[in-house]
Amino acid sequence: MKYLSTRRRHPAAKPLILVLALFLVGAVYALVIPSSQVSAAPGLSQQVQEGKALFQVSCSSCHGLNGEGTSQGPSLVGVGAASVDFQMGTGRMPMARPGQQAPRKDSEFSPEEISAISSYVATLGPGPGIPAASVVDPSKLTDEELARGGDLFKTNCSACHNVSGQGGALPNGKYAPPLTGVQPVHIYEAMRIGPQQMPVFSKNVITDEDATQIIGYLETVQNRNPGGGLSLGNLGPVTEGLWAWVVGIGGLVVIATWIASKGARSK
Ligand code: HEC
Ligand code: HEC
Structure with missing residues (x-):
């Protein structure tokens, strides 16, 4: 049986199978490897592309079309996603006008927009990421x-x-x-x-x-400190000192008056 079955095979079967196998490996490689490279490659994901588009509208006037920086704003290469998430999440960026220190304010951007721009800036160079x-x-x-x-x-x-x-x-x-x-x-x-x-x-x-x-x-x-009028709110040495003064001196006055009146009575 064994002998017969091998004999029935065509003489070209072995090389053919080899070629087929090589072809298959090649096909699998072509399918798997480049696609995994695509997903790892920066600049190609849809989120990054959206981020780049948003960036060019809202940020490029100061930071340059590719985040390289201008005289109005620093380069964002290597600042990382964390920096963008912080600057936009706290409403500091986009800066309304160039100034010394951008104040914290409510952000006009949605979390999705912020994360798109963060992902885009992260592709410009390695930097700190957003924490889990x-x-x-x-x-x-x-x-x-x-x-x-x-x-x-x-x-x-x-x-x-x-x-x-x-x-x-x-x-x-x-x-x-x-x-x-x-x-x-x-x-x-x-x-x-x-x-x-x-x-x-x-x-x-x-x-x-x-x-x-x-x-x-x-x-x-x-x-x-639950807030409201009762808490001093750690407002600083002036208010706290004032309270110490009012309560402290006030208390002394009350005690002094009390002692004086007692003293007067015992006379
Ligand atoms: C009017 C000009 C202006 C615009 C518009 C602007 N920025 Fe800025 N940005 C600045 C300046 C100036 C600084 C540096 C001062 C600072 O850090 O507060 C800065 C700092 C930053 C930093 C910190 C950089 C670092 O070194 O850590 C990030 C991140 C940033 N901007 C992101 C953005 C993004 C994203 C946008 C668009 C949504 C934007 N900025 C729009 C002017 C601008
Ligand atoms: C040398 C002074 C200095 C030290 C030390 C310092 N910070 Fe800051 N911090 C600043 C300044 C200045 C800013 C404002 C930056 C800006 O406006 O862009 C800031 C901003 C911040 C903000 C942003 C607040 C907001 O309004 O959104 C946080 C949060 C913060 N610091 C936390 C910390 C923590 C936590 C530490 C200690 C681990 C620390 N800082 C140490 C000077 C300092």
């Missing part, structure tokens, strides 16, 4: 971890932003903004990109864990 949601979620932190976040904040950030994150003035009319109401993702991104005079805090200095704890601390500080 779990990294910026402080909800599972223990009290000790929150306290550690407070220590980290006091060591690294309070010099400019004040111990409770209320912000402060910097030389030359610039300022470190208050950190109340800033989204966790933007707190993370600010540390990684260091906008304006703020230093960059790399993962070697502030690990992702540290970052989550700092975010947790800032949320705690923010929720501690």
Whole structure:
């Protein structure tokens, strides 16, 4: 049987099978490899293309048609998706007019538009990326971890932003903004990109864990004072000093009057 079956095969069968096999490998290669290269290649995804189009409408007047920068705005090559997400998410960009420091405001762009422009700018050169949601979620932190976040904040950030994150003035009319109401993702991104005079805090200095704890601390500080007229709101030394003065001196006056009236009675 075995002998017969081999004999029945055509003499050209073996080479033919080989050729067929090679052909198949070639076809599979042609199908699989280039397509995976396409999805990995920058500049070709639809999101990136949309981002580029939006960029050229809203940002290129200052940052150049290809993000190379102009006299009105810096080059965005290598600033990373995190920088765009931060600048647009906090409403700083697009800047209304060239100025010293773009203020925080509500963004006119949708999250989809921001992420499209972020993906486009990320293709210009490697830079810090947007963090995963779990990294910026402080909800599972223990009290000790929150306290550690407070220590980290006091060591690294309070010099400019004040111990409770209320912000402060910097030389030359610039300022470190208050950190109340800033989204966790933007707190993370600010540390990684260091906008304006703020230093960059790399993962070697502030690990992702540290970052989550700092975010947790800032949320705690923010929720501690429920706002409204009753809280002093950490408004600073003037108001707090004024209150200390009013309550303190007022209290002394009351006590003095009380002692005086007692003294008068005992005479
Ligand atoms: C009117 C000019 C102007 C326009 C329009 C503008 N920018 Fe900017 N942009 C600036 C200037 C000036 C700076 C540097 C000052 C600063 O960082 O606050 C800057 C900084 C940035 C940075 C930070 C760069 C870095 O080195 O980290 C990013 C990211 C950015 N812009 C993105 C955008 C995007 C995206 C748009 C469009 C949606 C845009 N900008 C529109 C002027 C502009
Ligand atoms: C040397 C001063 C300095 C230090 C230290 C500093 N920052 Fe900043 N920070 C700034 C300045 C200045 C800005 C405003 C940048 C701008 O307007 O583009 C800023 C902006 C921010 C913002 C954006 C707030 C907003 O309005 O959207 C966050 C969040 C932030 N800093 C967090 C931190 C954290 C967390 C630390 C410590 C790990 C820190 N900063 C340390 C100066 C500083």
